[in-house]
Amino acid sequence: MTGKGRELADMMERRKVDILCVQETRWKGSKARSIGAGFKLFYYGVDSKRNGVGVVLKEEFVRNVLEVKRVSDRVMSLKLEIEGVMLNVVSGYAPQLGCELEEKERFWSELDEVMESIPTGERVVIGADFNGYVGEGNTGDEEVMGKFGVKERNLEGQMVVDFAKRMDMAVVNTYFQKREEHRVTYKSGGRRTQVDYILCRRGNLKEISDCKVVVGESVARQHRMVVCRMTLMVCKTKRSKIEIEKKTKWWKLKNEECCEEFRQKLRQALGGQVVLPDDWETTAEVIRETGRKVLGVSSGRRKEDKETWWWNEEVQDSIQRKRLAKKKWDMDRTEENRQEYKELQRRVKREVSKAKQKAYDELYTRLDTREGEKDL
DSSP: OTTTHHHHHHHHHHHTOSEEEEEOOOOOEEEEEEEETTEEEEEEESOTTSOOEEEEEEHHHHTTEEEEEEEETTEEEEEEEETTEEEEEEEEEOOOTTSOHHHHHHHHHHHHHHHHTSOTTSEEEEEEEOOSOOOSOOTTOTTTBOSOOOSOOOHHHHHHHHHHHHTTEEEGGGGSOOOGGGTOOEEETTEEEOOEEEEEEGGGGGGEEEEEEOOSOOSSSSBOOEEEEEOOOOOOOOOOOOOOOOOBOGGGGGSHHHHHHHHHHHHHHTTTOSSOOSOHHHHHHHHHHHHHHHHOBOOOOOOOOOOOTTOOHHHHHHHHHHHHHHHHHHHSOOHHHHHHHHHHHHHHHHHHHHHHHHHHHHHHHHHTSSGGGGGO
């Protein structure tokens, strides 16, 4: 990172990258600093000559940071809240080939601890230089990676795959079919390999629409930036249904039979008295209770606000045929069934438009008459 802060910020601005994980920063300390162009770097390192990790954020997301965990000079994480969604960004830098096994095990142990501390309902994106090759093809590992890796898998790459299985993660790079030039993350002399990866939870893989290596940038001499496009799906909480009071169906008293039955039941409830008692509250409660028993009560559910008073038999018949065609298409997704459903959709729209226009014309004509004044 020495002398490259502004260059990195300009590249992120040019490539429209909002969050970037960086490794081998070689900056000593545990700080956050602006690197220009509206970007801020959160970093951690213990030696100015080796290792060091960091996460660069666009300034508008800095205020969304809830927590920063600087685990070691190889692992750190940030927790952000974006529109109610918790997003954890983890930056990792695995030991290189030739390092002691103990150092490698310590790295994976730290990464495991970070993952285990994150609630399962929160998003996780890991951007790391794992210094391993997961390889091309995914036979036996279909649940955690795609087919589009590079070359053959090595021991370090197997550790990445094992970690993904252990934490129910997916190796994002390998799911997108790209030219090899857009899959190779490390170039040095004649060596062309893939060692830098982006991982996310398997359940959130559908939120990532693209992932590739960016070529043509010279911030780092050997490593190239891996970029993915992720759209956070915000789940809207369903509003609880408002309980509506159940009402007595007093309108049924317009029916003479219901009215007569109500009179008889009410007399029985009042003990056969013709004159009502002086205690009005008691009498009113007896009337209400009799009404509920004889006339019934509403369901308490709110009626759907659908304007269907103008539906005629032709419209209802067309809608029924459209529904049957939709069921048929859902069961057998052939082009013929799809075309049949689309044609019935268009026909229903035409018939609905005609029926609605006809009904309104008749309504306006009736309102102009003396009898129609009651409809107003």
